Amino acid sequence: MKSSATKKDAAPEIVSNDSLVQSRLPARTGTASRDPAAAPGKTLAELLATDANDAPAFDTTVISGETARMFKTLLGNLDGMVYRCRDDENWTMEFVSEGCRRLTGYDASDLLLNNRLSYESLTHPDDxxxxxxxxxxxxxLLQRFDTEYRIMHASGEVRWVWERGAGVYSEAGDLIAIEGIIQDITERKSSSQALREAERRYYSLFENAIEGIFRTTLDGQYLDANPALARIYGFESAQELIAKLKDIRHQLYVDPSRRDEFMRLIKARGVVANFEAQIYRKNGEVIWISENARAVHNPDGHVICYEGTVEDITERKLYQARIEQQANYDTLTGLANRSLLHDRLQQAILSAANYGTRLAVVFVDLDRFKFINDSLGHHVGDELLRAMAERLKQSVRESDTVARLGGDEFVLLINGQRDPDAVAVVLERMLSDISQPWTIPQGDFNVTCSIGVALYPDDGDTAETLLKHADTAMYRAKEKGRNNFQFFTAELNALITQRLELENKLRRALERQQFELHYQPRIDMQSRKIVAAEALIRWQVSEHEIVPPSRFIPIAEEIGLIAPIGKWVLRTACEQNKAWQDAGIPPFVMSVNVSARQFRQENFVQIVADVLRETALDACYLEIELTESAVMHDAEQFIAMLGELNDLGVQIALDDFGTGYSSLSYLKRLPVDRLKVDRSFVQDIATDADDATIVRTIVALGHNLGLKVVAEGVENEQQLEFLRDNQCDELQGYYFAKPMSASDFAHAVFGSTE
Known part of the structure; x- marks a missing residue:
């Protein structure tokens, strides 16, 4: 089988050159006979009897007649090559069946007696x-041999073969020949290798998969688990998981009923897809998983086990929760946001319609929140919003909804009330809860709120209408003095419509040059001469429509127009004062009111400096009036700004003094020139002992601090006498003159025709 021919008549050009290799290999044991007829030992028939597929070769010279023809036909049809070879160094072939060509690509005559090449030369060198x-x-060992190896086909292709054979022995026990069969097993080998490769890949996937893979019994015992499943469940190995997880329902599932649902689904459908549940890891940590599983059946159709995969979806669940939180809840307060409010409002309307109850839509706006937020800082404003949100939640039931629309605006949905009086009781409690002192390092603050209420179905039957009407009622509450609640009415709706129209007109008032300044003189008590004039804005919407400041200034504050309007007032007043001086009128101070929002502009001091430079007005003839409450809410910051104004030479006055809550420790540090006593104290000083005491105290306080004191709202002789007796420095009011246009002021006060 395995060597080159040594016969002299062998063609030298095809004789194998493996003789050197073969000379180093052991020869087959025994004495080889060159006469096939002298082979009475184990016969070909005996070898054939060992395997129906194994048909060893024989020499047809020992068989004749019909038997020979039968064996020749049999061997010709056999799937493989039958051979008989000598036990010599080259295993010289004495017989090769016709299957030789199908197996090797060579004719049997090429191998017979190693005519052209030996069979061993076809064997793969590595085998x-x-x-x-x-x-x-x-x-x-006198045994049959059975082996597999590769051969080189005549086409150059490598093929796998299987060989089975045995020795033929004489009666004396000497080996005289070797007989066997060789079959092509390339296809089987390929299939086997493919199967092994598939098994290897499956095992690799099983072992290295990111997802957990399992197989369990019908009662929940783990049969197999991969390392990924062990990691997901927190075990050191799959073996530990299988050993310790004996009760999936209670040991694994946080909610055992989820396991019941899993089993119900897989029994009903045979499969479970994307089944989500919370489970315990080995250390007690709770995670989310998603399972896919199927029932495995035996050939009889009976379920024998379950198999599937497990994925840790904790991060995805947390992300989804964050997305849902962001989509439906306010990030600052944790309350429902506008989107979730709208959904709940729709549901509440349907519920109220079904049960015949009222639904209260309550619009809540914190009073003066912008002032606190701007003066104390946004971080304090955020803390205030969180605190008020918590108070609102405590004021209603769990079944009610509290939402934040943005800024300091909140909406509450109060369900199941049957009459407005029941809603009013809730709102009274809410006002009380909100107004409780709010304590922070900066001090104690009493925060109030304005509330508007719209009822379903009385005030509307859609979400949009109810929200709009509640908002309208809230603005009415602010107009009523804040810290109260108002129910929506048709009359209120008309008032709000007017307000919106006014707001739209106000936005265009500057460009249409509809504003005008009036001036009211301030008189020195001793000399009775004019020492200053206060510039007061007026809005002439049309020839027949004049809007007083008390009505449009709050709107301008709310919609952010106060800063540009204030800048216009400052420039116009300075230009007018300089024009009067240039006309020969004796110089006096021009007093300009500045709102808290305008004063908080980062570049306010620069704006004042620019206006003075552009109008050429000496700074000592400009006085900035600020309300006491505006300064005291952020005194540290404002002290620096007031100092910068003082450095410019501008005078400073505290307006409405006595109505706020001044801190004397700050007041003595403020670079202020005057205190202006609010008109509410001056009005009744001749008849009200408390007002008289307050005014005396303010005058004394101002003088002790080296400040001048101005009394506003002086309207009669009795007030004048009291103020003179208590040494008030300057006076302002209708007793002397009402606010006048620039031309009327110049004519009435100085006799000028300007």
């Missing part, structure tokens, strides 16, 4: 030594 050793060992 030759192993095959010779295996065959030799089998012969030495």
């Amino acid at each position: 030759r030594r192993r095959i010779r050793e295996e065959i030799t060992n089998g012969l030495q």
